Amino acid sequence: xxxxxxxxxxxxxxxxxxxxxxxxxxxxxxxxxxxxxxxxxxxxxxxxxxxxxxxxxxxxxxxxxxxxxxxxxxxxxxxxxxxxxxxxxxxxxxxxxxxxxxxxxxxxxxxxxxxxxxxxxxxxxxxxxxxxxxxxxxxxxxxxxxxxxxxxxxxxxxxxxxxxxxxxxxxxxxxxxxxxxxxxxxxxxxxxxxxxxxxxxxxxxxxxxxxxxxxxxxxxxxxxxxxxxxxxxxxxxxxxxxxxxxxxxxxxxxxxxxxxxxxxxxxxxxxxxxxxxxxxxxxxxxxxxxxxxxxxxxxxxxxxxxxxxxxxxxxxxxxxxxxxxxxxxxxxxxxxxxxxxxxxxxxxxxxxxxxxxxxxxxxxxxxxxxxxxxxxxxxxxxxxxxxxxxxxxxxxxxxxxxxxxxxxxxxxxxxxxxxxxxxxxxxxxxxxxxxxxxxxxxxxxxxxxxxxxxxxxxxxxxxxxxxxxxxxxxxxxxxxxxxxxxxxxxxxxxxxxxxxxxxxxxxxxxxxxxxxxxxxxxxxxxxxxxxxxxxxxxxxxxxxxxxxxxxxxxxxxxxxxxxxxxxxxxxxxxxxxxxxxxxxxxxxxxxxxxxxxxxxxxxxxxxxxxxxxxxxxxxxxxxxxxxxxxxxxxxxxxxxxxxxxxxxxxxxxxxxxxxxxxxxxxxxxxxxxxxxxxxxxxxxxxxxxxxxxxxxxxxxxxxxxxxxxxxxxxxxxxxxxxxxxxxxxxxxxxxxxxxxxxxxxxxxxxxxxxxxxxxxxxxxxxxxxxxxxxxxxxxxxxxxxxxxxxxxxxxxxxxxxxxxxxxxxxxxxxxxx
Numbered sequence: 001x002x003x004x005x006x007x008x009x010x011x012x013x014x015x016x017x018x019x020x021x022x023x024x025x026x027x028x029x030x031x032x033x034x035x036x037x038x039x040x041x042x043x044x045x046x047x048x049x050x051x052x053x054x055x056x057x058x059x060x061x062x063x064x065x066x067x068x069x070x071x072x073x074x075x076x077x078x079x080x081x082x083x084x085x086x087x088x089x090x091x092x093x094x095x096x097x098x099x100x101x102x103x104x105x106x107x108x109x110x111x112x113x114x115x116x117x118x119x120x121x122x123x124x125x126x127x128x129x130x131x132x133x134x135x136x137x138x139x140x141x142x143x144x145x146x147x148x149x150x151x152x153x154x155x156x157x158x159x160x161x162x163x164x165x166x167x168x169x170x171x172x173x174x175x176x177x178x179x180x181x182x183x184x185x186x187x188x189x190x191x192x193x194x195x196x197x198x199x200x201x202x203x204x205x206x207x208x209x210x211x212x213x214x215x216x217x218x219x220x221x222x223x224x225x226x227x228x229x230x231x232x233x234x235x236x237x238x239x240x241x242x243x244x245x246x247x248x249x250x251x252x253x254x255x256x257x258x259x260x261x262x263x264x265x266x267x268x269x270x271x272x273x274x275x276x277x278x279x280x281x282x283x284x285x286x287x288x289x290x291x292x293x294x295x296x297x298x299x300x301x302x303x304x305x306x307x308x309x310x311x312x313x314x315x316x317x318x319x320x321x322x323x324x325x326x327x328x329x330x331x332x333x334x335x336x337x338x339x340x341x342x343x344x345x346x347x348x349x350x351x352x353x354x355x356x357x358x359x360x361x362x363x364x365x366x367x368x369x370x371x372x373x374x375x376x377x378x379x380x381x382x383x384x385x386x387x388x389x390x391x392x393x394x395x396x397x398x399x400x401x402x403x404x405x406x407x408x409x410x411x412x413x414x415x416x417x418x419x420x421x422x423x424x425x426x427x428x429x430x431x432x433x434x435x436x437x438x439x440x441x442x443x444x445x446x447x448x449x450x451x452x453x454x455x456x457x458x459x460x461x462x463x464x465x466x467x468x469x470x471x472x473x474x475x476x477x478x479x480x481x482x483x484x485x486x487x488x489x490x491x492x493x494x495x496x497x498x499x500x501x502x503x504x505x506x507x508x509x510x511x512x513x514x515x516x517x518x519x520x521x522x523x524x525x526x527x528x529x530x531x532x533x534x535x536x537x538x539x540x541x542x543x544x545x546x547x548x549x550x551x552x553x554x555x556x557x558x559x560x561x562x563x564x565x566x567x568x569x570x571x572x573x574x575x576x577x578x579x580x581x582x583x584x585x586x587x588x589x590x591x592x593x594x595x596x597x598x599x600x601x602x603x604x605x606x607x608x609x610x611x612x613x614x615x616x617x618x619x620x621x622x623x624x625x626x627x628x629x630x631x632x633x634x635x636x637x638x639x640x641x642x643x644x645x646x647x648x649x650x651x652x653x654x655x656x657x658x659x660x661x662x663x664x665x666x667x668x669x670x671x672x673x674x675x676x677x678x679x680x681x682x683x684x685x686x687x688x689x690x691x692x693x694x695x696x697x698x699x700x701x702x703x704x705x706x707x708x709x710x711x712x713x714x715x716x717x718x719x720x721x722x723x724x725x726x727x728x729x730x731x732x733x734x735x736x737x738x739x740x741x742x743x744x745x746x747x748x749x750x751x752x753x754x755x756x757x758x759x760x761x762x763x764x765x766x767x768x769x770x771x772x773x774x775x776x777x778x779x780x781x782x783x784x785x786x787x788x789x790x791x792x793x794x795x796x797x798x799x800x801x802x803x804x805x806x807x808x809x810x811x812x813x814x815x816x817x
Contacts, residue, residue, distance in 0.1 A: 001054055004062055005029060007037060007047035008083070010107050012093045012416065016050055020062040026052055031080060032073030034106065036066040046107045048075050048098060074106060074374070076393045078431050085427055091725075091789060091812045092416040100417055101391035103366035113173070114162060115143045120170045130161050135170065187234045189248065189257045191221070204256065214251055217243040221257070234259065278313050278320075278349070287461045288314050294457025295435045300426055301457040302405075302447050303439040306700070307671020308635075310465035311439050312342070315401045316349055318437065323353065323381050327398025327434075328373075331384045332425055334407035335629060336360050336609055342384060350382055357385035357392060360609075387412060387421035390428055397432040400425050405438040405447055406664050411817040418813045422447075441671055442664040445713070448706055449720040471642070471673040471680035473698040475689040478646075489585040490577050495643055495683050496589065499623070502681075503593055507640035508616070509623045511582060512669045514650060516599040516627055517541035518581045519574030522549060524564035526571050531561060537766040542574055543601070544584060554768045582625050582645060590623070598626035628665060630672065640680050642673040647686040647694055654763055656718050657817070659693050663705045666697045719815075722755075723779040725792065726816040729759075730770045731808040740799070740808040741773040747795045752777060752788075770809075789814075 003026035006016040019037050021029065029035075033049045044066055056062060083097040099107070116138045124132060130153050137144055137152055149158045165171040195201050208215035220241030224232060238245050251257040280288060287305065291314065294301040305311040319329040333342065336358045346354045357369045369392075372380040376395040383389055387410050402410075402422050410421040422438065429436045438447055438456070451458035464470060476492045486493045502509050519542045523530045531540045533551035540549035542560060550557040563570050574581075579599050586595045596602075596612060603609050615621050619638060624630070650662040666684065674680020686694055696705045714721055727744065731737045741759035748756045758775040765772055779788050796812075799805060 002056065004053055004056060005035070005049050005065070006051040006053070007035060008050050008094045008098050009037070009039060009045050009047045010099045011039075011045070011095045013095050014093055016094070017047070018057040018062050019065045020056075021052075021065055025065070025068065029068060030073050031077060032075035034069040034074055036069055038063055038066060048080075050080060050094075074393075075102075076374070076395065079391070079393055081431060082391075082424075082428055086417050086419055086424060088789075089427075090417045090419050090814045091793070092418070096416040097391075099415075100388065100412070103363055103370055105363045105367045106370075113143045113145055114138065114149060114165075114171050117169060117172055122170060126168075128161075128164075131165055134161065134165060138171065187259055188231045189221070189234050189237060189252070189259050190231070192255055192258050195256065211250075213243055213247050214256075217241050217247050217251060218256065278316055280313060280317065281310065281465060283461060283463055284310050284314055284465070287459050288317055290459040291318065291437060291457070294459060295437075298455075298457040299430060300436045300438065300450075300455075301459060302443055302451040303437055303459050303461070304443055304448070304451075304702075305439065305441060305461035306464065306470065307441045307668065308464045308468060309441075309461045311403070311461070312345060312635075313465075314461075315403070315437065315439065316346065318399060318401070319346075319382060320349075322398040323350070325398060327396050328376070328380065328394055329382045329399045329401070330389060330392075330394065330397060330425070331382065331401045331403065332389060332410075332421060333384065333386060334404050334409035336386055346382060346384065352379055353381035355380050355383050357383060357389045359386065359388065387419075390421055390425050394428075394432065397429065397434045399434055400429045400436045401439065402436065403439050404668075405440045406442055406444040408661070408817045411815075413813075416811075418811075418816075420815055420817070423815065442667050442702060445660055445706060445709055446720045449710065466677075468674065468677060469679040470700060471670055471682045473670060473682045473684065473700075475694060475698055476683055476685045477687075477689045478685045479687045488589070490582065490645060491585065491589070492685060495685065498641055498681060498683060499590070499643070502641040503590065503622055505640070506638075508619065508621070508636065508638045509641045509643065510630060510636075510639055510669070510672050511586075511623065511625045511643045511645060512627075512630055513577070513579050513582055513625065513645040514627050514665070515576070515578040516580070516601055517550070517552070517578035518544040518584070519576055519578060521575040522561065522572060523575050524567060524569055524572050526569035527564060527567040529564055529566035531558070531565060535767070535769045537764050541578065544580055545601075553764065577645075579625050579627060586623055586625070593622040594620060595623045595625065596621040598624060598629055600627070603629070630669060636672060637676050639672050640674055640678060642670055642680070642682045644669060644682070644684045647684050647691075648688055651688075651691060651693060656713070656716065660705070660709050663693050663697055663702075666694075667700065667702075670697070717755075717778055717780075721781065723781075723785060724816055725777040725779065725788075726813045727775045727777065728762075728811040728813065729773050729775075729808050730811070732770055733807065734771050736805065736808055737771040737773050740805045741775060743802070743805070744795070744799050744810075745775050747798065748775065748777060748792070751791055751795065755779065 003021045003023055004018050005021055006018050008016055017037075017039070019035075029049055029052055031049055031051065034046050035049055036044050037047045039045050046069065079101065083094055083101065086092075086097050087094045114134070116135075122135060127135060133152055134149060137148075144152070146158065146162075149162065153161070162171065162173065166173060195204055205215065205218075208218065217237070220243070221232070221237060224237065224240055234245070234248060237248060248257065252259050287303070291301050291303060303311060303314070315331065319331070322329045331342070331346070343354065343356055355369050355372060357366065361369070373383060374393040374395070383392060385392070402425055405422050412419050412421075426436050443451075447456065450456045476494050478487065478492055481487050481492045488496060499509050521530050521539050522542055531549055532538070533540055533554065533556050535556055536551055536553045538551060538553055540551055540558070542548075543550050547560045548557045549560060561572060564572055579597050583595055583597050596615065598612050603612065616624050616636060644666055647662070647666060650665060651658060655661075670682040673682050684694060684697065688694070692708065693705065713719065718724070729737055729741045729744065731740065745756060745759045755778040756775065757778070759773045762772050762774050777792070779785060796810065799810065
């Protein structure tokens with residue numbers, strides 16, 4: 001009886017592929033193991049075994065697998081189930097989920113290798129010129145890669161030539177598979193056991209009289225070993241003795257010292273748990289008990305605690321209970337910036353039971369974290385991570401905490417799967433019968449709606465920890481200030497006076513401007529021309545630190561223009577402002593104080609966040625200017641003033657969530673002020689100070705904002721009353737994008753009637769020379785989501801079958817943010 005396996009390939013294929021295996025392989029293989037399989041003409045991929053059965057495929061003949069890569073499953077049954085759910089709900093391929101879920105090092109790479117057969121009988125006269133060149137190259141080296149053959153013959157299609165050589169029995173084609181993960185090894189040295197007795201040692205020291213540096217290195221080795229009993233690293237010996245690595249190498253060559261290697265974790269924590277137990281305040285204790293009671297009734301609890309109310313301590317208490325039961329806890333955060341602060345706090349309580357997982361980690365570091373969690377090791381009791389951490393191979397998950405649950409960073413935009421980590425984490429917890437806590441000072445409308453309609457348990461904490469007062473929020477009307485000439489650059493006189501007073505008092509300032517760069521627009525005062533990106537429909541942003549005009553969508557950049565590119569006039573000015581311009585202005589106004597910037601330009605390095613946050617905590621920085629990275633729950637004790645430079649560009653955004661977002665951003669950034677005994681202050685600069693949202697922020701009126709926005713969403717049929725699916729078409733050909741979008745929208749309107757909006761060009765309709773067009777599908781509550789997706793999938797298949805639209809890419813985004 002033949003045996004078969006269905007595998008998930010790391011490719012955007014809608015179906016699993018079937019391969020044939022032997023009976024012995026069928027008995028050895030388990031679901032979740034990796035296998036190397038041939039796919040296409042000459043490629044080998046790493047695939048995950050999803051099913052083992054005896055049903056041959058109907059349409060094609062199954063190929064045999066190349067090799068089994070694991071002894072035990074690398075992917076758990078829970079993960080396979082979770083991947084299938086994500087692929088189905090977010091309408092993407094399981095291969096897309098596989099690529100997002102596994103660290104790249106697990107997906108082996110293959111290359112075709114050409115080698116001479118062992119007993120090749122080469123008759124040069126029978127070879128074509130090109131075949132002769134390949135054989136000649138193989139006689140000089142044992143093997144060549146397909147890419148190298150292409151270079152030798154200076155042509156792309158080399159397979160017919162190689163196939164001819166294979167048929168003549170002169171060469172063989174092999175797939176060389178590269179395992180990308182390399183364990184980190186540390187080089188140690190020890191004394192050769194031959195010199196252990198005293199006589200031999202004296203002889204050795206006499207012999208080394210002629211090599212004083214080697215003798216010095218050896219004596220240093222003895223003195224270091226006497227002080228520390230631990231194994232000695234080569235690097236430590238070199239540093240402490242002051243001798244070069246070459247001298248230590250000479251001692252190893254002579255056989256006096258021996259070198260050896262030991263594997264080590266890249267992700268290691270060497271400290272001890274320094275804090276024992278948490279003392280909750282009366283209000284925190286009440287909230288903690290309410291959350292516990294709520295989680296008995298419901299699987300999900302929404303915890304609405306105002307900024308600085310001490311939510312993290314309550315999470316730590318909840319995690320403590322889960323760990324006592326021998327289970328794992330997952331703590332999901334929206335930003336890597338937040339993990340740096342939180343790791344220190346959690347490790348202070350739990351020591352080395354905490355692991356971290358996010359995209360700034362190298363491939364090898366991610367592999368190590370993944371393996372610890374898969375083995376359910378003691379180091380992996382608590383996992384802190386950004387959105388991708390939901391894909392880790394948990395064995396015994398007991399609690400999921402999603403902090404700042406309202407954050408848009410939880411949504412993955414590109415590439416697929418376009419999942420929302422908060423919603424997916426709730427489903428993941430459900431698979432393990434675990435509990436989920438969603439925490440935020442400004443919950444998303446959908447979560448608050450679910451809590452109000454008893455789908456989630458709901459707990460509120462509306463007093464700051466230690467009875468610290470909430471910051472005083474003041475609105476500055478900059479329209480009037482400009483008229484009265486009371487502005488200096490982009491700062492009102494009120495803002496400057498408050499900054500000066502705060503700095504004089506030895507405290508720190510945070511300034512928020514949700515735009516990086518120096519200035520978003522460069523404009524000619526004579527003809528009004530503004531330099532545009534040639535690849536995207538956006539103007540170029542001026543960055544002063546490298547004197548460039550740069551596109552924030554595709555990275556295109558040119559040198560700053562001194563003259564107008566259209567009319568040659570030298571009257572060019574910048575309009576609008578970003579974080580860089582604020583930094584420049586502040587350095588001029590307050591030259592004696594240290595200013596720093598926290599945006600995408602300054603946090604590119606692996607430890608850039610950590611360095612900036614630590615420097616600000618140590619008060620090496622007086623004023624920190626930043627984009628929305630600053631709004632996420634960071635805890636700075638000495639910040640007394642927060643300034644929002646321009647509230648209007650948040651509000652005037654073409655999106656049904658713009659007002660909710662603006663409220664959340666402003667209230668969150670305001671929450672960074674006055675987190676100790678002294679009451680903090682927040683200044684909001686705006687041209688429209690009487691705007692409803694700005695007024696609600698100034699009063700901290702979440703309930704008022706929720707009521708207004710919910711009414712609007714109900715009237716205009718948006719979430720939480722309707723589900724949304726956005727279909728984006730993109731193509732380099734403008735007319736094809738238009739025609740494709742019209743065809744698709746007509747097909748959808750025939751089925752879904754008035755619930756289809758569009759097709760419509762987005763605010764930025766061309767990016768990287770591709771034209772974009774959106775269609776929005778609204779799904780009422782009573783309509784089946786599963787059946788809607790099935791119908792949509794059928795329309796998509798019909799669309800893809802039309803030859804004219806072959807070049808149009810279609811992106812489906814379920815629950816777009």
